Amino acid sequence: MRPVVRYKNWTLLVVLSILAVILGPLVSAQEATPEATPVSEEDAAPVLLFASDGMRPDFVSQYSEAGVTPTLAELSEAGVVGDNGLLQAFPPNTGTGWATLSTGTWPGAHGSVNNTFYRTGDEDFNNSSSGFDTGVLQSQTIAQAAEQYGKSVVSVQWTGTGGLDPQLDGPVIDYWTSYSFSTVLANYGLNTESEYQQVTLAEATGWSNVPESYSPALEQRFTIASNDEATNPERLFDLYIHDSTDDQAVNYDRLLVVPAEATDAATPVASPEASPVAAVAGSKDGVDAVADLAVGDWQDVKVTLAGEMDGLTAGFHLKLIGLADDASTFRIYATAIARHNATYNGCDYADSCAEPGGFAEEIASGFPSATGSDFFPLEHGLIDEETYVEQGLMSVAITGQHLGYILDDLRVEPDLLLAGGAVTDEFSHQFLALITENGPGGTANPRFDDVENDGELDGRVEKRTAFIESSYTETDALLATAMEKLGEDANVMVTSDHGFAPQWFSVNGALIMQQAGVTPAEAGGNCRIPDDVDPATVQAKICATGASANIYVNLIDRDLPGAVAEEDYDAVRQQIVDEFTNLTDPDNPDATVVAEVFLKEEINDALGVNAVHPSRTGDVVVILAPPYQFDSAAPGELISPSSFFGQHGYMPDLVDLDANINMHGTFIASGPAFLEGETLPDVRAIDVAPTTAFLMGIPGPANASGSILYDALAEAESLSELTIISISDYHAQFAPLSGSPDSFDDENALGVSAQLGGAAYLLPWFDHFRAEAQGPSLFLSANDIIGATPPLSAFFDDMPAIEIMNAFGTDAAAIGNHHFDVDYQWFIDLMPQADYPSLAANIVLGDEGTPIALPVDGATPVAETGA
Ligand SMILES: [Zn+2]
Known part of the structure; x- marks a missing residue:
């Protein structure tokens, strides 16, 4: 056979068999003592691998000491913790971090080099890929390995599991698909440049079966526009605003929401000028109401999809954010219409349970509609911080319900339960710098307690501190739920995909590319080339996530259409390197804006981890320093105030607790297999999956290059590894x-x-x-x-x-x-x-017919029989 070498399987070529062979050091396997056998495949206790996006190990410690995260506290005390958690991938962003935890390899092998990246040689230089795209991972995950070796796997909100190829057989719920954008209707001017439905309230007419109103009832029409008309037509709702208290006072206090069927025979009705809503007939029948809300109330509303999702359920959540006594201010919010992405390919509990109308539909129709933190309406002044937080925490509670359904009702008994969430990441993004007084080096943070950037303190440090704390306490409660469902004998590992840093400046990477002279104009989107330019004039583009950016040269004969000849490649890269290396903040000339600029080939040496993917890593890689990062930059401005306040993607080893910066992920391991009360140095994200496999008594994942964390194991002394x-x-x-x-x-x-x-x-x-x-x-x-x-x-x-x-x-x-x-x-x-x-064990000479002894090294025979 000819040699077969394929990059993506090179670790198979170099079969790194981390076989935990159970021997006393250098003794043969037959002499292994029974108590030295850590895990036989049949007897392995179930494993819970729990990850919460952006969960910082120092926050876990603080909250545990404060007694608000009792489950994390108990696990830390009874088990092993990493010294400041673990080192995450480069760059420590969501797309890289979860994949690294899942595969036990660094991004150079698994291929998710950032949340958004370009693949050189793609059919269009303007294209990009996401770290969560189906099939993007080029290494096996721990979930796939577990199923390969006959284990049962359940995965609920473990990021990336829905995009695995091959898919899992076990139940998977991974994020959701949205069919509309969140939307707000108000009868007053919000402090926003974003679109919303600004209306005046009209006197209610033509309603039936509605509660009596003790002030003249009011009405409006609420539109939830679609982002996918074929699957989810635009939906209209009639709003009935009334005063439910017979107290001789004008105090509007309730809202009834009734679906309005769109009809072709729509005729214009008296509708306030500002209202963009369509004029169509509606039932205005209170019997059809889908929500009856007081101020602050939420209501889950289910809808039925069309087109290729015909008859399937999605839903959204309504909140009456505000209603003044005299109705002078009225604001209602609808979250995006969404449906959880759920599969259960290997199910056999019911006919068609593997179909979209089976397990996935049970999740969609039988549980709260999919939702989670939505930064857009918050950052654009459409909703208040409390609403944002409430919506985010709903997602955590829903995950707990899903776990209950799968483990209690469907009675799935996983050997491996993957569970997680994202709320610790989301709230840190929105609030971290607002509660942090100082930046690196003790510099003052101009955005401390000042979301509007108007120099006036908001007086909300305590509230926002509580918001971030709530993301940890609710995640702690979800962890407790997962542990309770899995049973007491489970081994538990708690981890995260990256840490966090406060930030308050957005750096315009696209503008810097233009200033470097490698693109004729500022690109209008991330990982894009500028609109309306000849692609053959774009020498390079930038794909940024958080504080890190991959910059790709449009190389002739590698990329389409190609703009840079091979002999100019180094010069173009140098132009880019120089521009970023020399970047300073004109308003803060002493601040470090750029932490590191790497040529592609320098990354391995710089970090000691395999971060370079041959075709996905940028030709130049730039990492910023807090409080700078790339997201949400204002067009045309080099550095602008950020609209949100925390970020990841800085250098993975960046820790500066005085400035509230810690990029490490969390690592806690607890259960019968683990030592008690130990702190482990130098844990790496790539060690999590191999350790999980070891606990289950299986090899894998196939491409894993991390280590089994023997030093965390109760039986460490009786184990010895043969590689x-x-x-x-x-x-x-x-x-x-x-x-x-x-x-x-x-x-x-x-x-x-x-x-x-x-x-x-x-x-x-x-x-x-x-x-x-x-x-x-x-x-x-x-x-x-x-x-x-x-x-x-x-x-x-x-x-x-x-x-x-x-x-x-x-x-x-x-x-x-x-x-x-x-x-x-x-x-x-x-x-x-x-x-x-x-x-040799099966070689015979000529017609002798018996296996030969082979003294082939000039020394002793090393094999004699077919044994
Ligand atoms: Zn993340």
């Missing part, structure tokens, strides 16, 4: 091969190829894995070393093939058919040059 590094069909492939490092197959793509493998590339990796090994390691070759080799080896009678295997540090090699390409004697004559023995 097997294995290569197969090497055939003296000293020179690199080329191949696609990406799995995409866009029709017009250039099919970008990269140099893959080669002896000079592989040896440092073999040395790396030997150094990483937490015990003895063996380097093995599975088969063909000589025979069918390139001229570089063949011309010299394959002596070079043997020498390379010696250089690799080969401990033993099995014999393949090509070893006899010339004849038996050729092979036997070559073997004394090998520093390693050759192994």
